[in-house]
Amino acid sequence: MEFEFELSQRFFFDAAHTLRRAHDTASSLRVHGHTYHAEVSVQGARDAATGMVVDLAVLRAEIETLRQTLDHHLLDEVPGLGTPTLENLCAYIATALRERQLPVSAVRVWREAGGDSCRLVLPR
Ligand SMILES: Nc1nc2c(c(=O)[nH]1)N=C([C@H](O)[C@H](O)COP(=O)(O)OP(=O)(O)OP(=O)(O)O)CN2
Ligand SMILES: [Zn+2]
Numbered sequence: 001m002e003f004e005f006e007l008s009q010r011f012f013f014d015a016a017h018t019l020r021r022a023h024d025t026a027s028s029l030r031v032h033g034h035t036y037h038a039e040v041s042v043q044g045a046r047d048a049a050t051g052m053v054v055d056l057a058v059l060r061a062e063i064e065t066l067r068q069t070l071d072h073h074l075l076d077e078v079p080g081l082g083t084p085t086l087e088n089l090c091a092y093i094a095t096a097l098r099e100r101q102l103p104v105s106a107v108r109v110w111r112e113a114g115g116d117s118c119r120l121v122l123p124r
């Protein structure tokens with residue numbers, strides 16, 4: 001029987017943004033920062049030779065490359081992100097890593113301070 005595994009790695013980044021929205025706009029409109037936390041999950045069967053779904057060192061290296069496009073950036077100006085919401089951050093991270101041929105199954109992004117969290121589950 002072939003098992004399916006899910007590996008996950010976490011990272012964080014500090015970034016600024018503004019957020020235009022109908023509700024409670026004053027503070028959100030000013031440029032301000034957050035510490036964002038993210039967790040990327042990859043899913044699949046083991047490679048018979050390596051016993052791995054994907055080498056965690058490879059995943060970590062790809063995440064670090066991606067992280068550099070977000071950390072200490074003004075998210076409003078990050079190409080391809082769109083409005084800097086948690087949803088768009090999840091989609092941005094998932095898209096970037098899938099483009100690197102990683103079998104991403106889910107991405108979660110959250111902010112500890114306000115308790116906000118968003119999880120994106122991708123179809124297989
Ligand atoms: N569907 C979504 N709704 C909202 C999002 C989101 O990402 N998806 N984000 C926000 C705000 O960014 C969030 O409420 C935090 O408020 P913000 O003005 O950005 O910063 P604060 O300092 O007020 O929040 P802290 O988390 O306490 O730093 C709203 N809706
Ligand atoms: Zn904010």
